[in-house]
Amino acid sequence: MDKQFEQYLLTSKDHAEKILLRYIPTEQGLQKTLIEAMNYSLLAGGKRVRPVLMYEAWKIFGGTEENLIAPFMAAIEMIHTFSLVHDDLPAMDNDLYRRGRKTTHAVYGAGMATLAGDGLLNFAFETALKASGRGHDDLVIEALKVLALKAGIYGMAGGQCADIENENAEDISDEVIEFVNEHKTACMIESSLMIGGILAGADAESVKKLETAGSYLGIAFQLRDDILNKTGTEKELGKPVGSDEKKGKVNYVAVHGLEETQKKVAELSSKAISIFDELYRNSGIEFAFLSELIKQMEARKN
Amino acid sequence: MDKQFEQYLLTSKDHAEKILLRYIPTEQGLQKTLIEAMNYSLLAGGKRVRPVLMYEAWKIFGGTEENLIAPFMAAIEMIHTFSLVHDDLPAMDNDLYRRGRKTTHAVYGAGMATLAGDGLLNFAFETALKASGRGHDDLVIEALKVLALKAGIYGMAGGQCADIENENAEDISDEVIEFVNEHKTACMIESSLMIGGILAGADAESVKKLETAGSYLGIAFQLRDDILNKTGTEKELGKPVGSDEKKGKVNYVAVHGLEETQKKVAELSSKAISIFDELYRNSGIEFAFLSELIKQMEARKN
Secondary structure, three states, X not given: OOHHHHHHHHHHHHHHHHHHHHHOOOOOOOOHHXXXXXXXXHOOOOOOHHHHHHHHHHHHOOOOOHHHHHHHHHHHHHHHHXXXXXXXXXXXXXXXXXOOEEOHHHXXXXXXXXXXXXXXXXXXXXXXXXXXXXXXXXXXXXXXXXXXXXXXXXXXHHHHHHHHHOOOOOOOOHHHHHHHHHXXXXXXXXXXXXXXXXXXXXOHHHHHHHHHHHHHHHHHHHXXXXXXXXXXXXXXXXXXXXXXXXXXXXXXXXXXXXXXXXXXXXXXXXXXXXXHHHHHHHHOOOXXXXXXXXXHHHOOOO | OOHHHHHHHHHHHHHHHHHHHHHOOOOOOOOHHHHHHHHHHHOOOOOOHHHHHHHHHHHHOOOOOHHHHHHHHHHHHHHHHHHHHHHOOOOOOOOOEEOOEEOHHHHHOHHHHHHHHHHHHHHHHHHHHHHOOOOOHHHHHHHHHHHHHHHOOOOHHHHHHHHHHOOOOOOOOHHHHHHHHHHHHHHHHHHHHHHHXXXXXXXXXXXXXXXXXXXXXXXXXXXXHHHXXXXXXXXXXXOOOOHHHHOOOOOHHHHHHHHHHHHHHHHXXXXXXXXXXXXXXXXXXXXXXXXXXXXXXXXXXX
């Protein structure tokens, strides 16, 4: 991996982690167990892709006041984590391990894990609202709208619905696969980038470009995940190989095969890169981190 | 029941229902089942107490622009409904009936019901945000903060945690009972009243009074529920008599007995009434609906 990229990625992830730690709730009171379960899930590692993307989009558009973006960086990771906690529940995928660590319900029980997911989703909004009162409440409201829209029934939750309904379906149409990948995965990537742009004061056209690039990137990310689920090792993945396919989840690879899927990844990545390259050119920032991130993602092993 | 009160209550409930219907999502798209499950839960009847309280508090403080309060009235009912859907899940209380009707998971399965609850909580914020852009975004943000705070780990979800953890406990302290009643039930009553005041432009001191009155009212409401759960008929309750006690839920009646509990209901009600009476006096509104509502609630059968 390119040295400059590697260093930038590490620094960005570290920065996102620090910000998240600043906003996690204190484990105290008669609701202590709930907060422990939330923090157990939040601090289970992960790539922190969404806050990293948000911060970078914010920098591209010249964001300066970090207190405005920091609460949203924590919030997007809380919403992402809530979705993992609920996806892993016995009533959903019934997964006992994630990233090589016991899932939240495996440690705290299904009832408390359901509540921890609820708590995380709600606390994401509480946290994002901490960006208010700094003279940019119009931007905060616009960002809150995107945050809510892309997580909900017209975003991630909508994709999850179609995913559940098509589990073990005999014949899955490309329409359904695209809907699931776009909504369940890409929507949260889109909102990460869009909120970064919005809070830096980007105009509507630029925010639209970020949304489009996020869609390409998000779907490419999901397809690469599907490939890895078939070709990776258990150690690389932190979960059994082929576990998604075994569960009969909606999966592009199962329908189109590995080669076709990787071709699609390359095609989507190249579209996203051309948008980011243009945005970086206009920004005056020399190192096009997001373009580089996509190239690395195309070949990632975990 | 007093004629004027009865008519006012009916009109208020009808008004809240109409507003809710204006904001429920359309059942279409590949996420149609999810939206159906959400609407099934939202339209399962219920007293619509929270939006009715919100609207009345808003009127007391001279609210005029209904487009500002309407999205929050729908949002508070969505959050309340989300909490019922998740409380009824097999991983929680495993209730198959509510208000004499099958619960959401009994109809749609536990996975889809989990998702429907998530969808409702998230859609509540999407809906509340529709109050923005009307020249009062400072009030909207203040109201959103209260909405999120009182539903989350320092509100309803926190109370639910303590309730779960103390299920079937041998010895429940008054501290735990008070915490559960205050957080699980009263916090959402408080936020209903507070948001009504905030959106009408009430000052901080008045909003604080609404919060205090909401706490008294909410706890009294819960204690009356506990009494009914022991003394009501199945037909009145829409669920088996004594079902909460059988489940070993935190319950004031089980510790203090019926007489003591009703005494407490009366005491709390009288405190709430004296606050509302004062607020009505200053408002110029002649009919003190909320004071009357509490008197009726003290003796309610369902």
